[in-house]
Amino acid sequence: MFETLTDSFTSAIKKIRFKDDEKALKKALTELKKSLLKADVHHGVVRGLIAEVEHKTKLAGIGKDQFLDAMRESLSAILNVEGNKGFVFAANPPTVILMTGLQGSGKTTTTGKLALFLKEQKKKKVLIIAADLQRLAAVEQLRQITEKIEVDLHADEAATPVEVVKAGLEKAKANLYDVVLIDTAGRLAIDEALMAELKEVKDVAQPDEIFYVADAMTGQDAVRTASSFKEQIGIDGVILSKYDGDAKGGVALGLASQVNVPLRFIGSGEKMEDLEVFLPDRIVNRLMGFGDIEGLAERTANVIDEKKAKEISKKIKKGKFNFNDFLDQMESMKKMGSMKSLMGMIPGMGDMSKALKDFDMENSKEVKQIKAMVASMTPKEREDPDLLNNTRKLRIAAGCGMSQVEVNRVLKQFKNAAKMAKKFSGKKGMKDLQAMMGQMKGGGFPR
Numbered sequence: 001m002f003e004t005l006t007d008s009f010t011s012a013i014k015k016i017r018f019k020d021d022e023k024a025l026k027k028a029l030t031e032l033k034k035s036l037l038k039a040d041v042h043h044g045v046v047r048g049l050i051a052e053v054e055h056k057t058k059l060a061g062i063g064k065d066q067f068l069d070a071m072r073e074s075l076s077a078i079l080n081v082e083g084n085k086g087f088v089f090a091a092n093p094p095t096v097i098l099m100t101g102l103q104g105s106g107k108t109t110t111t112g113k114l115a116l117f118l119k120e121q122k123k124k125k126v127l128i129i130a131a132d133l134q135r136l137a138a139v140e141q142l143r144q145i146t147e148k149i150e151v152d153l154h155a156d157e158a159a160t161p162v163e164v165v166k167a168g169l170e171k172a173k174a175n176l177y178d179v180v181l182i183d184t185a186g187r188l189a190i191d192e193a194l195m196a197e198l199k200e201v202k203d204v205a206q207p208d209e210i211f212y213v214a215d216a217m218t219g220q221d222a223v224r225t226a227s228s229f230k231e232q233i234g235i236d237g238v239i240l241s242k243y244d245g246d247a248k249g250g251v252a253l254g255l256a257s258q259v260n261v262p263l264r265f266i267g268s269g270e271k272m273e274d275l276e277v278f279l280p281d282r283i284v285n286r287l288m289g290f291g292d293i294e295g296l297a298e299r300t301a302n303v304i305d306e307k308k309a310k311e312i313s314k315k316i317k318k319g320k321f322n323f324n325d326f327l328d329q330m331e332s333m334k335k336m337g338s339m340k341s342l343m344g345m346i347p348g349m350g351d352m353s354k355a356l357k358d359f360d361m362e363n364s365k366e367v368k369q370i371k372a373m374v375a376s377m378t379p380k381e382r383e384d385p386d387l388l389n390n391t392r393k394l395r396i397a398a399g400c401g402m403s404q405v406e407v408n409r410v411l412k413q414f415k416n417a418a419k420m421a422k423k424f425s426g427k428k429g430m431k432d433l434q435a436m437m438g439q440m441k442g443g444g445f446p447r
């Protein structure tokens, strides 16, 4: 997730050997500019951002910390578009949302994800109306999705979109639904017929808000189409789907600055649980490669129970994360979605996500090795990684058929990960990280 932008920031930061002079700053800015353009950020936005970062850094006094602060502030400002955040409920239920987007953007999947989010996290009674009658497979797809997530569906293949919406809304009112999500027709590209149909549906539905689902993989195209939808039918929020793929991170900046509609949620995987509320500051952290411990904990909480997630997060903070927790995590990660999207959330691991492109959790050699190693440990050793002295390591190595060197390597990785997680998980985490980066004269990014 976000790798292109994260990589660029990382390399820009590395480039700065700040001897506190303007030449170093210029070099860093040039690097940043190149990488922003590569990440598909519109040149106008890049120009503005660079000018702002330069101005702010100079005002604060040239240095690595000041450069990072300026970047953070400027990115936050771009992503913080005025308007509603997350999901907003209407004063009088049901809250009616029109879900729009091009075919293949992930609109139908996202409608299901949003319904699950409202049902599970907000404890709301949700009805989905299948008004995408252009593509009958879409109705069938919604039927499968709603059965899986146990959310009600109103569908009628024989009716017109307007009729379906009317009947669905009546049903919602009569049965006291809290939220109605209307899945509207999509096309491969914007055309007049599509817009006419959407306008008709909009008139009947009188939605509280219109969400536009934008496919992050389509870069500047997503920005252009979102602008068109905004002009023609008016949109109140954007949900950015497929932000877990090879999406260029810049699209979030483009949508925020060029379309000027708040991003509300991001889709980060194919599973129904893979939807997150869009929080600008969190995204800025991730864009800058600082990770997102909170997001990770929330994702975990969606699939395992909240109590357990809190316990684990507490353990990480106390530096007491042990092998049993690790196995627990492995089990729940299987349910959680791609490893790659999770890696982006772990501090300092942003870079790793690229290496994990097609990482197959259950069949990877590394995970198998760790599991075999843990299986050869005594219960006490699993509880307390510090117990592992050389004698114990030798025994474990023999038990799991690994060399001692391999055992040491795996242990070291485990300890480093636990240490990093602890260091950056507290409230002070970001400040610590920035201070540490300030100290690292020669560059080099924490891994």
Ligand code: GDP
Pocket: 101, 102, 103, 104, 105, 106, 107, 108, 109, 110, 138, 186, 241, 242, 243, 244, 245, 266, 267, 268, 269, 270, 274
């Ligand atoms: P629609 O035509 O706009 O309704 O698109 P669909 O909902 O059918 O989605 C198209 C494809 O994108 C499907 O294969 C989905 O599984 C996939 N998809 C949707 N959202 C995401 C996402 O956030 N991440 C990933 N990796 N795939 C997604």
